[in-house]
Amino acid sequence: MAMPSVEEPTANTRPAGPAPVRARRFRTLHRMFAPFAEARGMPRFVVWAGVAITTFFIVLALFSPAIAPYDFDQYRTADGVRFAKQEAPSSAHPFGTNVMSTDVLSRVIFGARTAIEVVVLSIFVSMAIGLPLGLMSGYFGGKLDRILLVFMDALIAFPSLLFAIVIAFLLSDTFGRGVTTAALAISVVYIPQYFRVVRNHVISIREEAYVEAARAIGARPRTVIRRYVFQNVVQNVPVIATLNAADAILTLAALGFLGYGIQPTEAAEWGYDIQRAISDAGAGIWWTGLFPGCAIVLLVTGLTLLGEGLNDVINPVLRRRRIIPVRFPPLRRNGNADE
């Protein structure tokens, strides 16, 4: 099919050299991570600080048995010698021991594992429920939207911690009082947030011309939602997910602190440790409360920095791109250079 005299589209394409078509998968990844490479200044610092802190805790969580000197519920050495109770930091126990005679450092490290487990699981569950509901509610609208909206608003209106406690209480019969129960209780709190954000975004995207264009080519609603709506909504999700993760850490700690969280025999949990350290504080035993507290603060800070940084980096409205300075090739002296 020959097309006579069409210069316009080719005229302003970039002179891309030999430009081999790269693998599609790689290109998508490249497109996803390009904003990170382009970020400069404060957003760059914020996002990378968040990445560093979060990675640190993820590494602790993944390799906690290897990193921690003792097990989280270990109160005696392998030889059967009991640890001292509330012992000050020493070379054997760098963070000291607590009222249960367990090693504080080990509990902090295993606590990271619990926190990350719970947060990942709860984010997964709340996204798995909140995203599809938000997509359908926003795209189809009507009665479904009304009903879901009222229901979700009711959930939001409920005090979230109280709500998590009730759910944890209800679920403890079926799932025991371990990581699963805590994660489910927390995820229920965050489902409405995903739902709300996704739904509102979908409503604005639904009116875009490209959604109608997709209908015009004969795409089913399922295809339209998946390929046209979701692809454009999903960019916001990492930001909400990380910010919610930071919040979820606090909720988990609060549950543990109040005694509705994870059973102490199941896993190490920072909130529970702090609760047990309350009476220590008055007696000048600072190490039992300080270290789990610091862990909470640090992880929450890291996740918040990551979330805010992602927002700055990904969101095209907030994003400031680097200005690439133009460098001319150095002039070659040809005898009559007029420099």
Added chain:
Amino acid sequence: MTQPPAAEPLLEVRDLRTHFSLRGSFGQRLVGRESGSVKAVDGVSFELRRGEVLGLVGESGSGKTTLGRTVLGLAEPTSGSIRFEGQELVGRRERELRPLRKRMQMVFQDPHASLNPAMDLLTAVGHPLIVHGVVKRVRDTVPMVTNALETVGLSPVEQFLPKYPGDLSGGQKQRAMLARAIIMNPDLLVADEPVSMLDMSVRAKILELMLELKSEFELTYLYITHDLATAKFFCDTIAIMYLGRIVEYGPTETIFRDPKHPYTVALLGAVPDPDSSEGLPTDPPRGEVPDAAEPPLGCSFHPRCPRAFERCGWDSRDLKDRLEARWAGMPESQFERERAVIGDIEALESPSQAAIIPAGKGHSGSEVSALLDEMRKADPAEPTWSGIESTSVEPGGLRVRFRPPVEPRLGSRDGVDVACLLYGESEPPGQDRLDSDRSV
């Protein structure tokens, strides 16, 4: 209609109506009551033969885009009939329409918004193939997408396949949209102002491309535009739309040579003429396109029409416009004196055949009458006055009775169909009264 009847028309639209219901105030929304409707398309009929290009021309708000969307089933018609190769489309569900979408495609006005920003060109252009199950995987669409992109002039294709819409210019995006529209080899292409968002230099090229595609793929176009200049270049037949109705419909040449409807005349007058020494075109129609939720009675164009006369469907809103136009051009002291004569002018806002102009506090109906007489004397040529049948002084104001409106119908005249009372055979008054929901 105007040409000898060929084979069965590809697309036949009869008396199509698309009304959008309005939700009124907060209270009405709370109880879910609807308050009236916007008649975006209100009784439109046309037919489109294979290989023909029909231009739907009108100002913003004339319902031309809604008509195009309704034809493709993207907006739901209220009543009427759309036949595509004899198959009735109205009343079908979206699921049943889907197989037909292979054969009717649309190009949208805004190329920047009509491509998914998160989809590369290969996936976007090849998506109809996957949607309709021609091929299963994106990889298998490459040969056909390459072909389509070459056809629309996006080459070298290998460079364009991995690009995202953000990397393309407006003209390139519109070419990509055209490639996507023709990839299924459709019969009908609805082009909704395909060039209005593009630079002048790119416009002509896109239109040329569309003409080439037409001959290559034997396409039939429904070309929607506000631009008579491109319509003249592109269309075989033109339908001029105003407020949801076709006011003039006929072969392009005839309409350009001898426009019948005053609106068409006004539109043609608004086309800038580079050879003219007069500068800007003269005599644009006065005012704006009226609110489609409450269109003027009778002929919708009459408030703006330079050739309106007594039967065009005058009502109280026209009287209000006259008053406001008069007051806008007078010194403040005089305005305040006259304004005091008339009470709540908003009372005229609801269309009424026998409206009362309320007199102001301390003034009587006869003073209002005197004011109207004075206005009439100041501008005796104004056709609004001819629409007033009688006036009578009543306590609290002046009752003004207007002549019963006549709805103009499309009637054949010198080779074109025109809906204007100036040309229609005179219908007996009273027979063609308005629907009860329009008159008050």
